Amino acid sequence: AQKVTQAQTEISVVEKEDVTLDCVYETRDTTYYLFWYKQPPSGELVFLIRRNSFDEQNEISGRYSWNFQKSTSSFNFTITASQVVDSAVYFCALSEAVRSGYSTLTFGKGTMLLVSP
Amino acid sequence: DAGVTQSPTHLIKTRGQQVTLRCSPKSGHDTVSWYQQALGQGPQFIFQYYEEEERQRGNFPDRFSGHQFPNYSSELNVNALLLGDSALYLCASRLMSVGTDTQYFGPGTRLTVL
Secondary structure (H helix, E strand, C coil): CCEEECCCCEEEEECCCCEEECCEEECCCCCCEEEEEEECCCCCCEEEEEEECCCCCCEEECCEEEEEEHHHCEEEEEECCCCHHHCEEEEEEEECCHHHCCCCEEECCCEEEEEEC | CCCCEEECCEEEECCCCCEEEEEECCCCCCEEEEEEECCCCCCEEEEEEECCEEEEECCCCCCEEEEECCCCCEEEEECCCCHHHCEEEEEEEECCCCCCCCCEECCCEEEEEC
């Protein structure tokens, strides 16, 4: 069975600090996708990034960067120079059964990020 | 480009009642999934619909049922409501094609059972 663990329940930082959100996953599949979603207080899950299991290249998008390491089954998310608007709950998710097309998402419990001015 | 929409936004019901939640997928998407998110938890997969049939189901009782219409929109029905059914219900849509696995979520329906 697949599992996603986000060990950090809540992180508090001051604006402009860098912060890394950890994600560890378990799966038996060789083909899978990993995701990060952001959930602001409004409740809607906002898609941030998707990574497939064959692509371990790290990615940077503005202040966001992602570090995918298959050897440690981790997919960590770093926000550089954090801003108050980054305050939200962040979810890491895993998608298996990709080949069948009927894939579903397994989420971690989320990490609440609080950025204070 | 319209995103995923859900209705209603909020709903209050009493134990034993029945509820129907509605979802319209993102334009161009044909697959709809429903998730339940209890307070302080990550979303849990309920079921997935494609071509008007339930294709995958999570660990939820038969009180939870759904439907998909020819225009790809979907309904989630919950019968005999329990206090524990209080949660945010999220609808997600995607295109059923291997390699296009990203699901986009709607704003959710917050259900309170009293």
